[in-house]
Amino acid sequence: MRNKVTGILVALLVVLIVGAGILYKTLGSRYAPNQLAVEATPVPAQTASPEQTAATAEAAEPTAEAVQTAPDFTAYDADGNAVKLSDYFGKPLVLNFWASWCGPCQSEMPEFQQKYEELADVQFLMVNMTTGRETKEDAQALLAQEGYTFPVLFDTDADAAMTYSVYSLPTTYFIAADGTITAWARGAIDGDTLQKGIDMIAGS
Incomplete structure (x- = not known):
């Protein structure tokens, strides 16, 4: 009887180890580097088809017919002033x-x-998803603690989140000087x- 119980426990342990490995691989790939995608329109995962799967950073840049102007949105600076994405074009x-x-x-x-x-020739805009569990105070505390000085806007109205279908964090877009999305x-x-994406828009 004891051997039978031991065998069952060993089998369960093996299943748990294998399952943990699969879970680690799946979740780890979500945050793996080299996820730079080049495509005409960023497609939310819930509507993406296999044909719309992101190409890697080595893929060809989109054709002139395929490029898309970055959708505009309004967020707010630390003082509560409204700022549009297009202000940075x-x-x-x-x-x-x-x-x-x-x-x-x-x-x-x-x-x-x-x-x-x-x-100096590339702008950075870090948009905080200031809705739900996030607060402006928590975001500012992290920025102060780490000494970050890059420009930050607060998406208190969720305008940016809805415009870009931001369901996964972090999400990054590389936008050329003319306002077109080059990669994400x-x-x-x-x-x-990050440097690969910058190289694609630098000098644009």
Whole structure:
């Protein structure tokens, strides 16, 4: 009887280990680097087809017929002033959606801060998803604690979140100077992937 129980416990342990490995692989891929996508229109996951699956950073850039102007939205600066995304058109722009409770968001922020300090010709706009569980106070506390100085807007009306169908954080868009979306990524990206996106819009 004891051997039978031991056998069952061992079998359960094996199942748990295998299941944990599969779960780790699945969740880990969600935040893996090199998720840079190049396509005409960012497609929300719930409507994406296999043919719309994101290409990698090495894929060809979209044709002139396929490019899409980045949809405009209004968010608010730390003083409560309304700011439109289109106010930033005219120079290359890295647009990032984040929240203070989001671990993957925090993991990539140092890379964004470093590039923001290094690159004078590329704009950075970090839009905080200030709805639901997120508060402006929590977001500002994280920024102050880590010493981040990149521009931040607060999406208190969820206008940006709805316009860009932001259901997963972090999400990053690389927007050319003319306001067209060149590439985008869902999930945390590393410094190399961030640089790839910047290279695609730099000098535009």
